[in-house]
Amino acid sequence: MSCDVQKLREDFPLLRQTMRGKPLVYLDSAATSQKPRAVLDTLHTYYERWNANVHRGIYEISDLATQHYEAARAAVARFIHAAEPAEVIFTRNATEAINLVARAWGDANVKAGDVILLTEMEHHSNLVPWQLLAQRTGARLEFIPLDGQGRLDLAAAEKFFNDRLRLVAVTQMSNVLGTINPVAAIIRHAHAVGAVVLVDGAQGCAHIASDAQKMDCDFLAFSGHKMCGPTGIGVLYGRKRLLEAMPPFLGGGEMISVVDWREFTWNHTPWKFEAGTPAIAQAIGLGAAVEYLEKVGLDAIHAHEDTLVRYAWEKLHELPGFRPYGPPPDERGGLVAFTLDDLHAHDIAQFLDQQGVAIRAGHHCAMPLHKKLGVAATARASFYLYNTTAEVDALVAALRKALTFFGIETKTTVNV
Ligand code: 7TS
Numbered sequence: 001m002s003c004d005v006q007k008l009r010e011d012f013p014l015l016r017q018t019m020r021g022k023p024l025v026y027l028d029s030a031a032t033s034q035k036p037r038a039v040l041d042t043l044h045t046y047y048e049r050w051n052a053n054v055h056r057g058i059y060e061i062s063d064l065a066t067q068h069y070e071a072a073r074a075a076v077a078r079f080i081h082a083a084e085p086a087e088v089i090f091t092r093n094a095t096e097a098i099n100l101v102a103r104a105w106g107d108a109n110v111k112a113g114d115v116i117l118l119t120e121m122e123h124h125s126n127l128v129p130w131q132l133l134a135q136r137t138g139a140r141l142e143f144i145p146l147d148g149q150g151r152l153d154l155a156a157a158e159k160f161f162n163d164r165l166r167l168v169a170v171t172q173m174s175n176v177l178g179t180i181n182p183v184a185a186i187i188r189h190a191h192a193v194g195a196v197v198l199v200d201g202a203q204g205c206a207h208i209a210s211d212a213q214k215m216d217c218d219f220l221a222f223s224g225h226k227m228c229g230p231t232g233i234g235v236l237y238g239r240k241r242l243l244e245a246m247p248p249f250l251g252g253g254e255m256i257s258v259v260d261w262r263e264f265t266w267n268h269t270p271w272k273f274e275a276g277t278p279a280i281a282q283a284i285g286l287g288a289a290v291e292y293l294e295k296v297g298l299d300a301i302h303a304h305e306d307t308l309v310r311y312a313w314e315k316l317h318e319l320p321g322f323r324p325y326g327p328p329p330d331e332r333g334g335l336v337a338f339t340l341d342d343l344h345a346h347d348i349a350q351f352l353d354q355q356g357v358a359i360r361a362g363h364h365c366a367m368p369l370h371k372k373l374g375v376a377a378t379a380r381a382s383f384y385l386y387n388t389t390a391e392v393d394a395l396v397a398a399l400r401k402a403l404t405f406f407g408i409e410t411k412t413t414v415n416v
Pocket of ligand 1: 030031032093094095096123125126171173174175200202203223360364365
């Protein structure tokens, strides 16, 4: 299947709604995506027909719940080309997946004087867990700097690739700049000095075909809700050898093999990392989401978003005072963060809300990056498989109205 966007939109009931009496133009999929009927139906079916706890019942519906839960794990493993389903751990979201690695792998493997290498474009979720690990261990945080166009300046980070480097944690795609990073090259370089690499796939995996084995990452973290799945479910992919050597993250039911008063033995990977009753319905819903995305095709989705972002780039540049952040469309995914003259990003977003256009404004959980960019906040339009060029036109028309409303229509275009 390819991206027949008009047909595809029929799969997403929420998109039929109006907002403020106007047709809803949803341009905030980088925050969370909308859900197709196939996912909503799966959640419904789960609760109506299979709802029981997993891995413990001896009766039929518990068996069904377990089978569907584990089938979802297998579907996710296939989606990211993991070597086997045991390398897929269900978490709450990408944030929890990253924290799991920082705690379970980090505490056991990182010591004072080691270097943890991040980038200047990381979301707080791929920054704060490493700050906490550095505080616990005495490790040092270093950052791959950005060049003037919001790309990673790998030459400037060359000095960090030595035997002190223990971990590189890098985003596959920036949620602000849109930059798609050369993660495979970074991984090769890090492995050459014996470092482990975590890829934050929260933005990437939803939009770009991601092959964990080809990428050769050690860990890959992502969130179900950004890829047509339910909230409350995320994934940590881990190389099996590393997962097996790691202690558990949380303790409780499910993650044990045998428990005595003063000690316990661990269950096998992945259940070792899934303490307590997991998000069963949500995991099964995520399984339906990845099957839906596979049917449309990640390459078709990426090509569609590429068309949208190129179109948006051209049209937005016609607005006086439009200033985008990050590289040109060739090197970015389907989002554009920008400022418009000296309008505050929140004023822009609030005005657009009145026009039925939903975008995000703020620091997008990347405060240090915004500091580096020299702006307190940006407005961000982000696209997914269900967006259209007509919606880009609606965005541009609404921004034009905002310029008129705030009395800024005559200034010249600023191209950056
Ligand atoms: N990493 C990146 C690159 C992200 O964009 C986000 C969420 C996360 C991690 C965390 O994902 P979570 O599901 O665990 O919260 N980014 C955004 C955003 O850009 N707007 O809202 C959430």
